[in-house]
Amino acid sequence: MAVCISVIAKENYPLYIRSVPTQNELKFHYTVHTSLDVVEEKISAVGKSLGDQRELYLGLLYPTEDYKVYGYVTNSKVKFVIVVDSSNTSLRDNEIRSMFRKLHNSFTDVMCNPFHTPGDTIQSKAFDGIVSGMMVQAG
Amino acid sequence: MESLTLTDYEQKYYSDLFVYCDTDNTKKVASNGRVLDLFRAAQLPSEVVLQITELCGATRLGHFGRSQFYIALKLIAIAQSGLPLRVESLNSVKDLPLPRFVLGKNEAEARHAALYTDTDGLFPASAAAVMPRPPGWVIQNKKGPPASTSLPVHEVVQPLAPSIEPQPEPTSPVVSPHQSPPTSPQSWRKHKRQASGGNADRQPAVAPAGAVWTHFREAQAAGAVPAEGMWPSHSPPPPGQESWVSFTADTPPSSAIPGMHPSSAQESTTIRTVASGATANEMQRQTSGYDDPWKITDEQRQYYINQFKTIQPDLNGFIPGSSAKEFFTKSKLPILELSHIWELSDFDKDGALTLDEFCAAFHLVVARKNGYDLPEKLPESLMPKLIDLDDSAEVPDQAADVGYSGSPVEVTPNKSPSMPSLNQAWPEMNQNSEQWETFSERSSSSQTLTQFDSNIAPADPDTAIVHPVPIRMTPSKIHMQEMELKRTGSDHNHPTSPLLSQPPELSEEASLSTSMFVAANAVGDGYSSSDSYTSDQEPITRQRSLSGTSPETLKVVAPPPPPPRPHPSHSRSSSLDMNRTFATVTAAGQPPSLAITYPPAVPPRPLPTQSSAPHTGHRSEAEVVPGGPAALTASTSPQQIPQQPNFADFSQFQAFAATDQPSSLPEDDIHSEPGQVEKPSEGAGPLRTVKSDGQVDERVPATVSSAKCSGSGPLGPPPKPVRRRLKSEDELRPEDEAPGPQKSNVIAAVLATQPSIPRSVGKDKKSIQASIRRNKETNTVLARLNSELQQQLKDLLEERISLEVQLEQLRPFSHL
Numbered sequence: 001m002a003v004c005i006s007v008i009a010k011e012n013y014p015l016y017i018r019s020v021p022t023q024n025e026l027k028f029h030y031t032v033h034t035s036l037d038v039v040e041e042k043i044s045a046v047g048k049s050l051g052d053q054r055e056l057y058l059g060l061l062y063p064t065e066d067y068k069v070y071g072y073v074t075n076s077k078v079k080f081v082i083v084v085d086s087s088n089t090s091l092r093d094n095e096i097r098s099m100f101r102k103l104h105n106s107f108t109d110v111m112c113n114p115f116h117t118p119g120d121t122i123q124s125k126a127f128d129g130i131v132s133g134m135m136v137q138a139g
Numbered sequence: 140m141e142s143l144t145l146t147d148y149e150q151k152y153y154s155d156l157f158v159y160c161d162t163d164n165t166k167k168v169a170s171n172g173r174v175l176d177l178f179r180a181a182q183l184p185s186e187v188v189l190q191i192t193e194l195c196g197a198t199r200l201g202h203f204g205r206s207q208f209y210i211a212l213k214l215i216a217i218a219q220s221g222l223p224l225r226v227e228s229l230n231s232v233k234d235l236p237l238p239r240f241v242l243g244k245n246e247a248e249a250r251h252a253a254l255y256t257d258t259d260g261l262f263p264a265s266a267a268a269v270m271p272r273p274p275g276w277v278i279q280n281k282k283g284p285p286a287s288t289s290l291p292v293h294e295v296v297q298p299l300a301p302s303i304e305p306q307p308e309p310t311s312p313v314v315s316p317h318q319s320p321p322t323s324p325q326s327w328r329k330h331k332r333q334a335s336g337g338n339a340d341r342q343p344a345v346a347p348a349g350a351v352w353t354h355f356r357e358a359q360a361a362g363a364v365p366a367e368g369m370w371p372s373h374s375p376p377p378p379g380q381e382s383w384v385s386f387t388a389d390t391p392p393s394s395a396i397p398g399m400h401p402s403s404a405q406e407s408t409t410i411r412t413v414a415s416g417a418t419a420n421e422m423q424r425q426t427s428g429y430d431d432p433w434k435i436t437d438e439q440r441q442y443y444i445n446q447f448k449t450i451q452p453d454l455n456g457f458i459p460g461s462s463a464k465e466f467f468t469k470s471k472l473p474i475l476e477l478s479h480i481w482e483l484s485d486f487d488k489d490g491a492l493t494l495d496e497f498c499a500a501f502h503l504v505v506a507r508k509n510g511y512d513l514p515e516k517l518p519e520s521l522m523p524k525l526i527d528l529d530d531s532a533e534v535p536d537q538a539a540d541v542g543y544s545g546s547p548v549e550v551t552p553n554k555s556p557s558m559p560s561l562n563q564a565w566p567e568m569n570q571n572s573e574q575w576e577t578f579s580e581r582s583s584s585s586q587t588l589t590q591f592d593s594n595i596a597p598a599d600p601d602t603a604i605v606h607p608v609p610i611r612m613t614p615s616k617i618h619m620q621e622m623e624l625k626r627t628g629s630d631h632n633h634p635t636s637p638l639l640s641q642p643p644e645l646s647e648e649a650s651l652s653t654s655m656f657v658a659a660n661a662v663g664d665g666y667s668s669s670d671s672y673t674s675d676q677e678p679i680t681r682q683r684s685l686s687g688t689s690p691e692t693l694k695v696v697a698p699p700p701p702p703p704r705p706h707p708s709h710s711r712s713s714s715l716d717m718n719r720t721f722a723t724v725t726a727a728g729q730p731p732s733l734a735i736t737y738p739p740a741v742p743p744r745p746l747p748t749q750s751s752a753p754h755t756g757h758r759s760e761a762e763v764v765p766g767g768p769a770a771l772t773a774s775t776s777p778q779q780i781p782q783q784p785n786f787a788d789f790s791q792f793q794a795f796a797a798t799d800q801p802s803s804l805p806e807d808d809i810h811s812e813p814g815q816v817e818k819p820s821e822g823a824g825p826l827r828t829v830k831s832d833g834q835v836d837e838r839v840p841a842t843v844s845s846a847k848c849s850g851s852g853p854l855g856p857p858p859k860p861v862r863r864r865l866k867s868e869d870e871l872r873p874e875d876e877a878p879g880p881q882k883s884n885v886i887a888a889v890l891a892t893q894p895s896i897p898r899s900v901g902k903d904k905k906s907i908q909a910s911i912r913r914n915k916e917t918n919t920v921l922a923r924l925n926s927e928l929q930q931q932l933k934d935l936l937e938e939r940i941s942l943e944v945q946l947e948q949l950r951p952f953s954h955l
Contacts, residue, residue: 108488113490114461114464114481114490115464115467115481116478123475124478125482
């Protein structure tokens with residue numbers, strides 16, 4: 001359902017970013033970049049109360065007229081950002097959460113690979129497959 | 140030492156030959172032995188050979204190093220081409236055909252010849268044939284010549300290109316591509332094994348590979364041969380690695396060619412530090428596996444196990460990822476490929492390799508080094524616990540196909556296969572993953588997350604209520620009773636819209652269904668425990684008879700009584716109820732309307748004292764409505780009068796009604812009225828007070844109805860009296876029955892006050908029945924009240940949710 005899926009490292013540089021190719025990819029890159037501010041804000045807001053139990057799913061970060069941006073942050077401050085087209089039938093929160101869950105799992109698998117050094121761009125085919133699945137769904 | 144520019148082909152070929160000659164694996168070839176045979180096979184005059192030997196410097200060194208050997212080979216080629224032997228000609232001659240060696244007597248040679256010629260039809264096969272030559276040798280040495288029957292064909296081993304090379308090779312046509320039919324199938328078979336993709340698989344690869352070769356040939360014609368750069372590195376050959384390196388650097392397509400790189404095979408063996416012929420044999424055998432390149436033979440498996448032991452002595456243990464990384468990094472494969480191999484082989488995704496996983500990974504590494512492309516998904520034969528030597532070849536074919544189609548020139552096979560194949564593979568992979576889901580404790584899989592494909596959007600029960608789910612009522616006796624009550628209640632009250640709307644609302648209360656059910660049970664229990672009635676049937680039947688009076692369009696819904704509700708909502712709902720009730724009252728203006736008005740809130744009325752009075756009153760009313768016997772009411776009401784001082788409302792109504800009834804009670808009612816107007820529960824008080832007046836049944840209903848008919852504020856109470864009346868009946872009833880407080884506070888309060896009510900035990904059965912009936916009606920009314928309350932609660936929740944959503948939406952902007 002997503003038009004753009006990205007994984008941002010702790011230092012806020014992208015580990016992986018992929019968009020539906022038909023669109024202007026740069027636009028999505030920019031969107032993801034700007035959404036990082038919102039993510040930081042949410043992290044800091046919730047963090048003050050309880051660090052460990054902070055909700056991983058951040059929810060809708062940023063709605064625009066064309067699309068919505070959802071965020072998710074792991075405990076290691078790796079962020080996932082999904083951009084969804086607004087024209088799509090409004091995705092339920094469940095579905096977004098499940099997408100993030102899938103992403104997180106796939107990301108964990110990539111991290112488990114001893115040949116992948118954290119901080120590298122993600123080049124795992126499995127991860128690509130998962131992401132494609134999520135984006136292909138969008139059509 | 141003269142620098143030698145070798146084309147890729149030459150590089151390979153020479154390397155193979157060198158390996159072939161390097162029987163001692165010392166990277167130095169003695170002057171005798173195979174080298175001489177080889178040179179002799181070049182069909183050159185011995186003096187030429189000597190000259191060559193001298194030229195290349197072997198004479199000086201006393202042996203053939205790699206570089207010398209290469210030079211010698213090139214010189215041989217030159218000589219065979221008829222060109223004068225000159226050192227300068229080494230680099231000047233372009234497009235030199237590879238030296239040809241006639242293999243006659245040697246069986247292995249014949250086989251090689253067969254291979255070569257055989258592969259004429261398949262260019263890449265022939266190219267690969269160059270590679271397998273030493274393998275053939277190895278095989279011959281270790282396994283004995285399977286093709287011992289190979290004919291002593293005098294074949295000129297025509298290396299490569301000529302058949303495809305557009306350039307006219309003077310020596311090319313000599314080789315008859317199809318030599319010994321018997322050998323060809325055999326060699327073909329060997330090829331096949333080595334190729335291990337099957338001929339069919341190789342065919343498609345042939346053309347592209349051939350094109351690649353051609354391309355490379357031309358590239359080498361251009362003279363840019365990276366081998367040159369590699370050449371110096373060959374001089375001090377660390378065990379075979381440089382050749383491996385050069386191969387990988389020079390000829391990516393060669394890697395695509397599914398042939399055995401003998402040097403690589405040896406390479407891998409040396410790397411594996413078990414540089415034994417046995418291992419090389421294993422490698423051979425591995426690729427010479429039948430149609431399944433992914434099968435692991437016993438020897439291979441044993442080898443892998445031994446390797447596993449070097450890292451992890453316990454065969455049932457794990458190899459941690461870091462040590463596995465070190466181990467496989469030694470294979471010199473690109474990290475990306477190693478990463479892919481890891482992804483394929485680590486089935487349970489735990490970052491560690493079990494023995495099976497390790498074997499699979501090792502096998503994949505070896506295969507990759509031998510030129511096979513990595514499959515998109517783990518072949519079945521490599522799956523942990525599925526490794527079986529007799530496994531079918533379908534998966535490897537598929538894998539091989541993928542590899543072949545993707546690959547001729549790719550170094551990173553991982554991404555080349557088109558997405559469709561990936562997508563195809565993934566579901567299977569996921570399915571396989573699902574198989575293995577149970578094997579490991581994945582922290583991330585706590586929610587069965589690997590089964591992604593199947594759980595696209597699982598309904599998360601933890602999320603907020605999105606849609607109200609209609610509850611499915613089980614036809615229990617209690618429910619039927621409830622329904623009957625409702626029907627009867629509707630009879631009494633009235634079939635107005637508010638009432639009718641109630642059951643639908645009730646039906647929609649999914650979240651409260653359980654509580655309601657429980658409450659209904661309680662109520663039912665209460666009813667069932669009613670005094671003279673041991674079975675539920677009687678009340679039900681009675682109610683059914685009662686229900687016959689008014690057609691009920693209510694749905695068959697028996698909403699369980701709701702849990703106690705907060706008062707504020709009650710007030711709100713009560714107001715709604717009141718409005719509705721008023722409307723209905725005005726519309727209908729019937730006595731049944733009395734029963735309709737159920738105040739939403741549960742009244743914590745101070746009713747301990749007023750039990751009796753309301754009882755009679757209520758009972759009387761109830762009896763009046765259903766038309767049952769009302770004898771009791773009159774008798775009981777007086778008793779209850781003094782006990783319920785706060786039934787002002789009722790008395791007020793009675794005052795309105797201008798009947799003689801309220802005479803005794805007005806003051807009491809008035810007292811209680813102010814405090815009770817707001818709370819619907821309080822309304823019970825006035826009701827009770829009304830009842831306590833001890834009026835005749837007719838009076839009470841009359842007053843109530845009349846009171847109801849008058850709109851405005853005073854009308855507020857009228858509904859209450861009705862409810863109170865019903866409740867009083869409940870009060871009467873619960874004397875024997877265990878109070879069922881679950882349903883509502885009203886009932887709870889009513890029931891709580893029961894004990895003090897002097898129940899007229901001695902009443903005749905009729906009165907008891909009537910009271911039961913009334914209680915049931917009260918119950919129905921209360922149930923309806925519950926439903927209304929629940930509906931309002933739902934509305935409130937929805938409002939709240941929408942507000943929260945708005946808040947969330949607005950929140951980001953607040954920070955801007």
